[in-house]
Amino acid sequence: MIIGVPKEIKQDEYRVGIIPAGVEELTKRSHTVLIEASAGLGSGIDDSDYVKAGGTIVKSAEEVYGKADMIYKVKEPIHQEYSLMRKGQIVFTYFHFAASRELTEAVIDSGIIAIAYETIRTDDGRLPLLTPMSEVAGKMSIQEGAKFLERPMEGRGILLGGVPGVAPAKVTVIGGGVVGTCAAKVAAGLGAQVTILDVNVDRLRYLDDIMPGNVILLMSDAINIRRTVAEADLVVGAVLLEGARAPVLVTRDMLRTMQPGSVLVDVAVDQGGCCETTCPTTHSNPTFIVEGVVHYCVANMPGAVGRTSTYALANVTLPYAAQIADNGWQEAAKMNRAIGRGLNVVEGNVTNKAVAEAHSLSFSEALS
Numbered sequence: 556m557i558i559g560v561p562k563e564i565k566q567d568e569y570r571v572g573i574i575p576a577g578v579e580e581l582t583k584r585s586h587t588v589l590i591e592a593s594a595g596l597g598s599g600i601d602d603s604d605y606v607k608a609g610g611t612i613v614k615s616a617e618e619v620y621g622k623a624d625m626i627y628k629v630k631e632p633i634h635q636e637y638s639l640m641r642k643g644q645i646v647f648t649y650f651h652f653a654a655s656r657e658l659t660e661a662v663i664d665s666g667i668i669a670i671a672y673e674t675i676r677t678d679d680g681r682l683p684l685l686t687p688m689s690e691v692a693g694k695m696s697i698q699e700g701a702k703f704l705e706r707p708m709e710g711r712g713i714l715l716g717g718v719p720g721v722a723p724a725k726v727t728v729i730g731g732g733v734v735g736t737c738a739a740k741v742a743a744g745l746g747a748q749v750t751i752l753d754v755n756v757d758r759l760r761y762l763d764d765i766m767p768g769n770v771i772l773l774m775s776d777a778i779n780i781r782r783t784v785a786e787a788d789l790v791v792g793a794v795l796l797e798g799a800r801a802p803v804l805v806t807r808d809m810l811r812t813m814q815p816g817s818v819l820v821d822v823a824v825d826q827g828g829c830c831e832t833t834c835p836t837t838h839s840n841p842t843f844i845v846e847g848v849v850h851y852c853v854a855n856m857p858g859a860v861g862r863t864s865t866y867a868l869a870n871v872t873l874p875y876a877a878q879i880a881d882n883g884w885q886e887a888a889k890m891n892r893a894i895g896r897g898l899n900v901v902e903g904n905v906t907n908k909a910v911a912e913a914h915s916l917s918f919s920e921a922l923s
């Protein structure tokens with residue numbers, strides 16, 4: 556199979572879909588790997604590194620898309636890439652369809668086989684291709700939140716961990732999954748007073764065992780969310796519903812109860828956001844203010860730490876990419892049910908129920 560790796564063109568995106576070790580592995584399996592020139596530079600990978608591993612450098616995205624049987628990348632295709640996709644081509648990447656009807660319709664019209672990283676789910680419920688980026692985003696949410704609490708960044712002028720004689724910041728983390736856990740660990744490590752809210756009591760029990768004493772665990776309900784948001788200096792939205800739009804849990808009315816200069820970091824922005832006032836932002840212009848609250852809603856947070864993110868992501872995507880390349884998408888999906896769950900749109904048909912429901916579209920089974 557010919558596998559194509561284009562350069563990511565979303566604003567401030569520095570990741571790339573494959574590392575040299577992945578190129579070496581795929582070429583050993585008799586596949587051809589085409590990489591767009593300079594695709595890896597944002598992650599510190601030179602074209603020569605790919606060539607040494609057996610890859611072939613091509614000049615343009617048009618050539619990558621035009622020749623490849625499978626496109627292997629990081630972010631969802633954006634407008635400039637829609638016309639490059641062709642019927643029957645496999646595109647293996649993050650899609651987050653529920654957050655964009657335009658993207659969904661473009662992929663339907665293209666006739667590609669869209670295999671989404673974020674819905675690859677193992678039989679035991681893990682999301683292995685989402686986990687490493689959730690870890691990065693969770694840790695970054697506190698790093699960025701702490702920065703934007705500084706007064707020059709229009710925040711309240713609060714040091715997250717405080718100092719002796721001065722209280723630390725209060726951090727509310729909505730969602731106790733991978734993002735929320737990583738966020739809470741970093742915030743607690745810096746000395747903040749942290750509250751995690753989650754709807755799963757078993758998850759709260761687990762977190763109670765592993766978290767330090769400055770982390771409080773609460774059931775996620777409307778009353779607890781309202782109270783903890785009102786008290787928080789920093790709120791982290793860490794909610795995930797697999798393949799679906801994130802539920803809106805923080806309303807504009809709740810923002811009005813927060814102190815001016817408080818910060819909201821909505822990591823769920825890729826799935827539409829869990830705050831009513833969330834709108835996607837970029838690393839170049841990451842924040843806006845609503846009701847006096849600084850909103851940080853960058854839709855590709857891990858892209859800022861391209862080298863770490865690229866290697867973390869490529870380590871987990873490669874086995875799935877190899878299985879798809881070795882066997883074709885249909886056979887791979889039959890052999891590995893996790894890949895089958897990754898099928899979101901197949902040759903014009905929406906094959907993920909959550910995506911179909913998000914946009915009121917017809918649902919079809921991916922495999923007969």
